Amino acid sequence: MFAVRFAAAALALLPACLAPAAPASATAADPWWRHAVIYEIYPRSFQDSDGDGTGDLKGITQRLDYLGQLGVDAIWIAPFYPSPQVDFGYDISDYEAIDPQYGTMADFERLLAEARRRHIRVILDMVLNHTSDQHPWFLDAARSRSSPHHDFYVWSGGKGDGAGGPRPPNNWVSLFGGSAWQFVPAVGEFYYHRFYRQQPDLNWRNPAVERAMFAAMRFWLDRGVAGFRLDAVTELFEDAQLRDAPVLGGVNAQGDPNLSDVYTKNLPEVHAVMRRLRAMVDGYADERVLIGETYLEKTADLDAWYGGAQHDELQLPMDTLVGLGSRLDADTFRRHLSASQTELHGSQPLVVFDNHDNIRSWDRYGDGVHDAQIARIVATLLLTTRATALMYQGQEIGQRTATPRRVEDVRDPLGVRGWPRDKGRDGERTPMQWDASNPQAGFSTSAHTWLPVTSDYAQVNVQRESADPDSLLNWYRRLIALRRSNAALRSGRMLMLDAANPSVLSFARVSAAGEAVIVSLNMSAQPQSVTLGLAQAGLHGARLRTLLTDAGAPAEGAAADRHTLAPFASWVAEVH
Secondary structure, three states: OOOEEOOHHHHOHHHHHOOOOOOOOOEOOEOHHHHOEEEEEOHHHOOOOOOOOOOOHHHHHHOHHHHHHHOOOEEEEOOOOOOOOOOOOOOOOOOOOOOOOOOOHHHHHHHHHHHHHOOOEEEEEEEOOEOOOOOHHHHHHOOOOOOOOHHHEOEEOOOOEEOOEEOOOOOOEOOOOOEOEEEEOOOOEEEEOOOOOOOOEEOOOOHHHHHHHHHHHHHHHOOOOOEEEEEOHHHOOOOOOOOOOOEEEEEOOOOOEEEOOOOOOOOOOHHHHHHHHHHHHHOOOOOOEEEEOOOOOOHHHHHHHHOHHHOOOOOEEOEHHHHOOOOOOHHHHHHHHHHHHHOOOOOOOEEEOOOOOOOOHHHHHOOOOOHHHHHHHHHHHHHHOOOEEEEEOOHHHOOOOOOOOOHHHOOOHHHHHHOOOOOOOHHHOOOOOOOOOOOOOOOOOOOOOOOOOOOOOOOOOHHHHHOOOOOHHHHHHHHHHHHHHOHHHHHOEEEEEOOOOOOEEEEEEEOOOOOEEEEEEEOOOOOEEEEOOOOOOOOOOOEEEEEEEEOOOOOOOEEOOEEEEOOOOEEEEEEO
16 A cells, blocks of 8 residues: 655544534535535445345445545435336336335435434435336326326327338437337337336426426425435437437447437427426525536536526536546646636536446556556545535445456346447446455345445455555545645635646645645656646745645655656645
8 A cells, every 4th residue: 555644734634534524514605515525325235234135225324424434515325216126226116205125214214314413415316307117107108198197208109100010200229229219009109218118208398297306306305305416317308300310320339320419418498497496496495406417528518507607507517527537647637627617607516536327437547557546646636626526435445346247147237238348337336345244345244235246345345444544545534624624625716737747737726815725646657747837826835735645745845836746646735
C-alpha cells in the first residue's frame, strides 16, 4: 500500500469522519444537495439480513452506521418496488409498495427514521419511462383497445399484414436487443418498449399518465423521502409520427443496426413535464431533489435539463461525460470539467464515476500496475471538484468488476442476449464486501448469493481497509471530511491551473473569503513538473501546505508556484 501523508489539520479530521456525519448546511441560496456526497445502494447486493442470498431493506438499516462514518449526506436506493425482476426492479408492477423479497413498508419506515437520526437523507429510484408488463395498468391496456388504461401506453397498428403477419410501424430497435415493438393479438396492435419487451413504455402525451405518476411520487414524498433519481428520463417521449430512425451503419453489441436516437430520446416535450414535476416537488419542505439519468453527447446538452437560466427543471442531471469514460487523460478531464463550470448557467454539476450499469472505475481507468494510485486520483477528482458527488457501493474500497466468464453464469438478460460482445452488468453488481468472516464476505449467511462474491474479498473489504490508515477507504473518508470542513473545497469557485500541461490536471478551489486549495493529479507513469501560475490566476501565497497526498508529492511547505509530482501522485494543498 502507499504511504498517505496529510497535515495535522487533516489528521484532526479523521476522528470526526469516524463518527456519524453532521448534516450538510443548507440555506435558501445554498441547499443541502449542492455540496452533498450521495451514495448509491443496489439493494440486492448491499446487505442480506435474512440469509436468503439477496440484500434487503433491513440490511441497509444495519449498515447505516458505516455510511455515517464514511460521511455521506444521502443514499440513493435502486428500485425495491414489487417487480417480476426481469430487469432486477426496473420493471415495476406497483409503484406504491415494497417487494416482499426486500421487506415491508414497516422496514422502509424504520430505514427512513434510522437514516434521519444519522443525518442521512434517502433518495428513491423512480422509473417514469415504463412499467412492467405485469403492472395492472398494462394488463388492463392489453385486454382491449377500449380498456381505461389502453392509452397509458404507446400503441400502433403497424404496417398491416404481410406475408409474415403484422409488421412493426418502423425500424426502431430496443436498447436491449431486437425490435422495439411487440405485437398483442388481443388488441391487434404493437406496443413500444425502449428496453425489454416486458417494459412497455408509458404514453406521456396522455395527461392521465402524468397525473398517475406524479401521484406515485407524492406517495413517497409524503413519507419523507428526500427526492428521486429519475431512471431513463431522457426517453419519456418518442416521435408522434413514428418515423423511421436514420441508419448510422454497422451493428451494435446486440446484433441490431446502429440507429440514430433523434426520434426516441431527448425530445423537447419532456421539458414541460420536468418543469411541472419540479414545481410539484418544490411544494414540499426540506429541499427535495430531482436527479436525472441523463446520458447526453456533450456537457452543454445538460443545460436544458437544469432549465437553463431559469433553473426550474432538475437540480442534478448526471454529468456522465466526466467520469464514465475510460481514458485517464488530463486534457480530457480538464475539457469536461471546464465545460461543467462554464456551460450550465452556473448550475451545480453532478459528477459520476461509478454506478450499477457501468464497469467499475478501478477497471476502466487502471493500467494493471498503478491501479491503487489511479483509484486515489478518481476519488480526488470526484470529491474536490465543484460538483455534487455520486458514489456507488464498493467504489470506496476498490471493489472490482467480476464479469462472468461463461454465458451459463450470466443473470442479466442483457448479457444473455448480447454474449459474448456484451456480457451484461452482473460484474458491477456483485455483493458488497464487508469482511472475511465467511465466503460471502459478510454480505450474507447463505452459501448461494444471488450473484457470487468477488474472489478478492479477503483482501478487499471494509473491515480490513478500516484498520489500514493507508487504505483506499480511509482515503475516501479523509477526502469527504476535508470537503465537509474546508470552505474552499466545500463551496469555492474552481479555476484551472497549468492548463497546457498534458499529463497533470491542476485546479484551485477558492472560497468567498479568498482561501485557496490546490489540487494536482499526475495522470502519467512518469514524474511531471507543474507550474501553477498562481499570481496569473489571481491567487496570492508563497507556500503550499499539504492537506492530503499519497507518496510522491512535494515536500511540506513547498514553494507555491513550481513543483514536481511522482507518477500517478495526488496532492491537495492549501495556499499560504
